[in-house]
Amino acid sequence: MAEPARRRRTAVLISGRGSNLKALLEHCAPPAASAEIALVISNQPAAGGLAHARTAGIPAAVIDHRQHEARESFEAEIEAALKNHSIETVCLAGFMRILSAGFVARWQDRLLNIHPSLLPALRGLDTHRRALEAGVRFHGCTVHFLRAEVDAGPIILQGVLAVRPDDTPDSLAARVLTLEHRCYPQALELVAAGRVRLEGERAIIDGVTAPDLMLINPLPEPG
Numbered sequence: 223m224a225e226p227a228r229r230r231r232t233a234v235l236i237s238g239r240g241s242n243l244k245a246l247l248e249h250c251a252p253p254a255a256s257a258e259i260a261l262v263i264s265n266q267p268a269a270g271g272l273a274h275a276r277t278a279g280i281p282a283a284v285i286d287h288r289q290h291e292a293r294e295s296f297e298a299e300i301e302a303a304l305k306n307h308s309i310e311t312v313c314l315a316g317f318m319r320i321l322s323a324g325f326v327a328r329w330q331d332r333l334l335n336i337h338p339s340l341l342p343a344l345r346g347l348d349t350h351r352r353a354l355e356a357g358v359r360f361h362g363c364t365v366h367f368l369r370a371e372v373d374a375g376p377i378i379l380q381g382v383l384a385v386r387p388d389d390t391p392d393s394l395a396a397r398v399l400t401l402e403h404r405c406y407p408q409a410l411e412l413v414a415a416g417r418v419r420l421e422g423e424r425a426i427i428d429g430v431t432a433p434d435l436m437l438i439n440p441l442p443e444p445g
């Protein structure tokens with residue numbers, strides 16, 4: 223019998239409700255998935271997402287940044303946990319601590335993040351309100367490799383949606399989140415399957431096609 227393909231051991235770092243963690247866990251549950259979620263780390267003891275790890279029977283560690291005087295020791299504890307669990311890839315999923323340049327460099331090209339905007343537009347927080355204020359007609363989410371600069375790094379995959387005239391920050395956030403739950407598992411799958419390589423700061427994905435799609439928002443008037 224053929225050896226089953228080795229799955230990429232992946233940790234997910236969270237701070238809150240963990241809906242992206244849940245989507246990643248669901249994607250990785252079948253043995254055919256290229257990644258295995260082997261560890262969940264939360265810096266918040268009360269993070270709702272920890273329950274998803276427990277339900278899935280995945281080891282979950284709370285590493286509370288408030289128990290550390292310096293970021294170095296907080297990150298050293300995270301790295302020790304990653305090492306203990308032989309983690310190869312790390313996904314940030316609503317992890318609300320900024321990682322040091324050293325940490326990011328050590329995990330270069332093995333550290334993924336999801337951001338709720340079409341990067342490089344709207345880096346930072348509160349993206350849905352800022353998208354509406356800017357009057358953009360399209361919005362979405364980006365999965366990218368992390369670099370030391372916040373919300374920057376090679377783009378793996380993006381999801382886009384049309385902004386509606388009656389959208390509020392909340393309605394937009396809800397639709398983008400649904401999109402995130404489709405995008406993050408797909409991006410991790412591509413990375414874990416070894417299909418993503420970098421040319422400079424551009425991520426190239428083997429064997430994918432782009433949708434043949436052009437959109438205008440608002441819809442052009444007939445005639």
Ligand code: GRF
Nearest residue numbers: 239240241242316336337338
């Ligand atoms: C998501 O919107 C993600 O893009 C951002 O933080 C949020 C996390 O949500 N980085 P959840 O904890 O995965 O539900």
